[in-house]
Amino acid sequence: MSLVEMKGIHKYFQAVHALRDVDFHVGDNEIVGLIGDNGAGKSTLIKILSGLFPPDGGEMYIRGRKIGPKRYSVKRAHSLGIETVFQEQALGDLQPIWRNIFLGRQPTNALGLLDVRKAREEAHYVMTELMRFTGAGMSVDAPVRHLSGGERQGIAIGRAMYFDADLIILDEPTRALSVKEVGKVLDFISRIKEVGKSCVYISHTIIDVFNVSDRFVIMDRGEVVAERAREDASEASLIDLIRNTRT
Amino acid sequence: MEKSHSESLAAAEKELENGPLKERLAKKLSEHRVQVAVIGAAVLVFGTFMVLSPAVFLRPRIYVAFLSTAPFFGIMALGLTLILVSKQIDLSFPSTMALGAFVSASIFAATDNLLLGMLGGMSVGAVVGVLNGILVTKVGIPSIIATLGMMFALRGAVHVLSDGMSISLTALSGAPLRNVFVGMSPIGIPAQSLWFIGIAVLLWFLLFRHKFGDHVLFTGDNESAAQMMGVNTDLTKTLVFVILGVLAAFAGVLDSLRMLRWFPTLGEGYLLMTFGAVFVGGTSMFGGAGTIFGTFIGTFLVGSLEAGVIAAGLAGFWTRLFVGVLILVAVTIHALLSRR
Numbered sequence A: 001m002s003l004v005e006m007k008g009i010h011k012y013f014q015a016v017h018a019l020r021d022v023d024f025h026v027g028d029n030e031i032v033g034l035i036g037d038n039g040a041g042k043s044t045l046i047k048i049l050s051g052l053f054p055p056d057g058g059e060m061y062i063r064g065r066k067i068g069p070k071r072y073s074v075k076r077a078h079s080l081g082i083e084t085v086f087q088e089q090a091l092g093d094l095q096p097i098w099r100n101i102f103l104g105r106q107p108t109n110a111l112g113l114l115d116v117r118k119a120r121e122e123a124h125y126v127m128t129e130l131m132r133f134t135g136a137g138m139s140v141d142a143p144v145r146h147l148s149g150g151e152r153q154g155i156a157i158g159r160a161m162y163f164d165a166d167l168i169i170l171d172e173p174t175r176a177l178s179v180k181e182v183g184k185v186l187d188f189i190s191r192i193k194e195v196g197k198s199c200v201y202i203s204h205t206i207i208d209v210f211n212v213s214d215r216f217v218i219m220d221r222g223e224v225v226a227e228r229a230r231e232d233a234s235e236a237s238l239i240d241l242i243r244n245t246r247t
Numbered sequence B: 001m002e003k004s005h006s007e008s009l010a011a012a013e014k015e016l017e018n019g020p021l022k023e024r025l026a027k028k029l030s031e032h033r034v035q036v037a038v039i040g041a042a043v044l045v046f047g048t049f050m051v052l053s054p055a056v057f058l059r060p061r062i063y064v065a066f067l068s069t070a071p072f073f074g075i076m077a078l079g080l081t082l083i084l085v086s087k088q089i090d091l092s093f094p095s096t097m098a099l100g101a102f103v104s105a106s107i108f109a110a111t112d113n114l115l116l117g118m119l120g121g122m123s124v125g126a127v128v129g130v131l132n133g134i135l136v137t138k139v140g141i142p143s144i145i146a147t148l149g150m151m152f153a154l155r156g157a158v159h160v161l162s163d164g165m166s167i168s169l170t171a172l173s174g175a176p177l178r179n180v181f182v183g184m185s186p187i188g189i190p191a192q193s194l195w196f197i198g199i200a201v202l203l204w205f206l207l208f209r210h211k212f213g214d215h216v217l218f219t220g221d222n223e224s225a226a227q228m229m230g231v232n233t234d235l236t237k238t239l240v241f242v243i244l245g246v247l248a249a250f251a252g253v254l255d256s257l258r259m260l261r262w263f264p265t266l267g268e269g270y271l272l273m274t275f276g277a278v279f280v281g282g283t284s285m286f287g288g289a290g291t292i293f294g295t296f297i298g299t300f301l302v303g304s305l306e307a308g309v310i311a312a313g314l315a316g317f318w319t320r321l322f323v324g325v326l327i328l329v330a331v332t333i334h335a336l337l338s339r340r
């Protein structure tokens, strides 16, 4: 039984047929590299998986249980252990780090009042322990707009790590990162594997994905055009696959 | 584990606190620069009044007068602050004020029950908020247009329903319940200003210490980010319109209770005063940020100008000029401060 299974997924944006009959699955403790050129439909596919919007056709199963699209949402995905770091990072620039980390699932009392103390302490833990931020004097109260590109990505990833999901989806996480920061992200993905969890790693560059993935899914113009197990693939063959679909 | 997180943050903060005093002060000041600016403006305006007309402005009477008139639009300015933080706008609240108070006065006229009337009026305010919310989030009309339409439609409805006639509430003069809302409180300040303070405190907690306020801040800051983290931004926006609708109806009830008469033109002069109070206070239209404290002070600044202008011996029509200049100066200062 797969952790996640999507069958015959379609999605339209007005006239654009962004996903055409897509099958996609993620196994237990599996790292899936989802690759394809810009505009292939990778982000659209995982936005459906993460509950941001429903598909226009097809079926979805999580741990073998069918998911009704009407009752599925980001909140539901979170509670089912699916955590997403979106390509857009999903941060509020003007808000402090601690609010960003807990957005959507704030620690509160019975009246819904925030436990600011706890949120700030846990945010500090995310920054120092999980992400090993070293920025001198960086405070959990700093607004996100003061952070560098790498630090912003760190907050988005740290937030996903903190909630201890079974499946972590990373959409182009290394875009705009320095070499050292890319290394941190790849370490993080290896750790996901070590602790027995699963990951979907999206990229349009193969080099990063290649070393950490168990399986590759290649998309082009809204369709899954190829799948390769790690053993049957080389970097060169994957690059060829992407190129060939583009002719 | 949790214990260690708390100790670790405490240690990190200690380190920051051990920095030079000057730096720490500068940091605190810059964190609260909007509040500091609005306090500065208040000191300047009232200082000028005190110099120009010390006989009036060095006595408490004039301040009691502000406290009795400013809360009516101040209560709406507090609700409008939340609207602007969520990156929406609402032009309909002066009409909601009239409609809510009309429903309230009509129910009272029919039942002799003021509380029932208030409940009815505020429910209508909530319904107006829901309608605004549906027009904006489900139909997809920009809030400036949707609420402009609502403003005209409701004002028209009020005139049609009331036949253009006012409603007397003199039966309530001396009623203990009236004193609870607009009487003189035992501590010598008008009851409506205590309601204003209470609502300000409540909305501060709602915006900055409640889950809902978190959603309002992020909806205004980055709506798609809020959605990606599971916030129902349509519901959040609708609730913010509902809050202002209810507060506008409440303000309308208070205002008509004070005058002991409901007028179909109730609220017509309040649109600009209310926006003025919010902008002078330092909340911008960019969304994602705002200050309840600023709106609170801004209300008294805007509310004091009319009385101040007259007391200073100028003709009443100078008021608008001063309100306009105050808004422009305040907004310029806030814009310069936020550029850093």
Ligand SMILES: Nc1ncnc2c1ncn2[C@@H]1O[C@H](COP(=O)(O)OP(=O)(O)O)[C@@H](O)[C@H]1O
Pocket (backbone or CB within 6 Å): A013, A016, A018, A036, A037, A038, A039, A040, A041, A042, A043, A044, A045
């Ligand atoms: N919200 C949207 N509205 C309209 N079109 C969209 C939207 N999101 C994606 N698309 C379109 O769907 C296609 C796939 O986009 P996307 O999933 O972002 O590709 P990828 O992530 O693989 O680069 C593109 O043609 C894109 O323009």
Ligand SMILES: [Mg+2]
Pocket (backbone or CB within 6 Å): A042, A043, A044, A087, A171, A172
């Ligand atoms: Mg993408």
